[in-house]
Amino acid sequence: MVADTPPRLCVFDAYGTLFDVAAAARRAAAEPGRAALAERWPRLAELWRLKQLQYTWLRAITGAHADFGTVTGDGLDWALEATGLAGDAELRARLLALYRELDAYPEVPAVLDALRAGGRGTAILSNGSPEMLAAAVGSAGLADRLDAVLSVEEVGIFKPARAVYDLVGAHFATAPDEVLFVSANGWDAASAAAYGFRTVWVNRAGDPVDRLPARPQHVAPDLSDVPRLAGL
Template identity: 70%
Template structure:
């Protein structure tokens, strides 16, 4: 079936989740943090995701802002950087994450070609609104869908179902794009056509499903959608 809607994960896919730590490390007076920021950024993201999975399987849902803060607290403590001012600055910057360079033009091309576009994210609505506004991409998105409307994180099937309900289309009419291999795999299991944006060249996750496409960035998404 032809693709009708192109739907994107947000954090790590459209928005660079390492940007907050990287930008903070470049600020005056943060020389000590500058030597630690790659580890903090990696630990922060890993714990953030782990906490969503644990909350999903135990039924202990909270919003993404809570797990984002808890993941950062773990990451800072692991690097011996439990400084309130640094924590506050990193959280502030997380609301202003940079989009990857190819994102605005890629989304504009999709819209010009007649595709519907959306975000489907673990992020809470206010967090996503801040990121979309900061990146200036609101005019090339038809919707921003958050797991908060179903009260469970990905990869629960009810999250992916938000897309088919919103666009009134069959599952295989959706091209779902994520930088998380497990997310792209889970969406493939749901029935979406999926693309994994594997910027870091990581191995494929050992799961029952695999993404249909593996890309190094988002540049070719319009070509993939047309094909």
């Protein structure tokens, strides 16, 4: 593809990119009778996400794959213990239920609508299991705004394995440079850039760029600029 030719397809990571991974802990903390969680939910959410990601990497390296629901539960168990909230089975169940109904970031629907109106394909490529992704997409009302939802369960290994990024070309018959890949995970955006995708890192926290062999082509504070970066 000629370098200045717009991408045909915009592919989004799901968790942390389209969906706010802190929403489950934040919403649970606002419910009656959860004073302890209300004091600790930001730390719980941070540790939960950290361990969830670390466990995906370790399982990918060791070949001990489990679906994302299992990894999410394992990460939550660690975070609950670390924040002194372990032992409350009802709280654990509630947090995992809310994780299936995460809030989409406010700009998401308009961004997807703009891309589709401009003739760009839209898809998710995620570590999430098909069941978890279907629940999140349905809860957020995004199903009609996506051409496909691709899960790592098709290949049985988590990102950033190249086999995961291969799923996009296999499904859409696209070359890597026809794809604009968008992720809020710096390591994911960098790995996708090394794979050959055009990339956008959604850096909501203003973090430094990861020191990896490749870097994302674009860095943005949220998703609002994605249509312009897709040539619209």
